[in-house]
Amino acid sequence: MEVYALVGPSGTGKSHRAVMLAGQLGCEIIIDDGLIIKGNRIVAGESAKKQPTRIGAIKTALFINTEHRRAAVEAISLLSPEKVLILGTSRGMAERIASGLSLPDIKKYISIEQIASAKEMRKARIMRTQHSKHVIPAPIMEVKKSFPESMIDPLQVFLRRKGPRGRTSWTEQSVVRPTFTLYGRFSISRGAIGSIASYAAAGIDGVMSVRHTNIIREGQDVTIELSVVANINYKLDNISREVQKMVKRQVEYMTGLTVKYINVTIVDIKVSEIS
Missing domain, CATH: 3.30.70.1350 (Cation efflux protein, cytoplasmic domain)
Structure with missing residues (x-):
């Protein structure tokens, strides 16, 4: 199994670009914010974006909880991917995730600066800090299972897959505003x-x-x-x-x-x- 890592500060657009990068690298699995994602399905895990505190989000993203970690390890073992892409805010975080999930050493690190311009990262930062919007690299119907009572919008990404014919397609991601954000908690009567x-x-x-x-x-x-x-x-x-x-x-x-x-x-x- 080959393991790759996309690293960069929080809110710079890693999740938005994860699907495209995974397609270019040939990674079948994306590990992002506590979720194990394969294609258009969330196969295991719990999103760190559901947590009410920053500390809780970090623990979830690192798979600290024993049951959470066990389910993720089992899902990866069952799928037996040849290549995996881990998203993290730093190399150290990516290494902790790989180690916690019993994955091989990371073969290559890609920084967000290598695949996104300064302008694109500024735009992503504004969406996160001013509007508290987060991208999850999975379709709306999958994300809804984890985020009831959250505002979810579709985000389409044009993806050119590796292969002799360079097949192209659109893949759907989701933009969510979690129930717990800097704006507080809301419920719907x-x-x-x-x-x-x-x-x-x-x-x-x-x-x-x-x-x-x-x-x-x-x-x-x-x-x-x-x-x-x-x-x-x-x-x-x-x-x-x-x-x-x-x-x-x-x-x-x-x-x-x-x-x-x-x-x-x-x-x-x-x-x-x-x-």
Whole structure:
């Protein structure tokens, strides 16, 4: 197994460039902030970005917890990658991670300055310090499992893979604002979710009003029940479908939660002229 390390100060864009660098080096596994990532899946670990304190984040990133470390070691052993990329704020940190996970000595160190310009690093620093935004090199659906109630946006990276034909593709990463940040902690009430759902449903053509919403929440999964008044001039099944699509899109985007079911009941119909 060959081990590589991408090192640089926190907030300089290492996670953003990790997928591209891993593709260039042929690394199948990325180890970043306590996570073991293979392709578009988080296969093991717990993100340091979930921790409420800087000390807790450092411990998680270094796999100090015995159970956390054991799960990571087992996942790497099972996958048996030929090449691994470790992300760290320094050589010493990368070496501690490699040693803690029983990996071979690091073959090569790449500094963030070698793959990112000063301007790009300044931009990354602003996103971290002023907006508390963090990049995780994994798709949104994977990151949501670890970050319920966090604002998550997609970030696409153009990736040229090694090979005789130099195949190119887009890969998705995630930009998160963790629950615990310098802005404090936030939670999302059922009333707020209901308001978002009502507002989204009311914007659909053929919906004259939303009379009632009921939110059933189980962890990060949400079931939404809506009672709406429809315009008789529109097809009722089309209205219901469009309400479901719009409510799911808006609630998931604004809250970071996963909408499991949306049940739409048309409780009344009214006649209105089509403008």
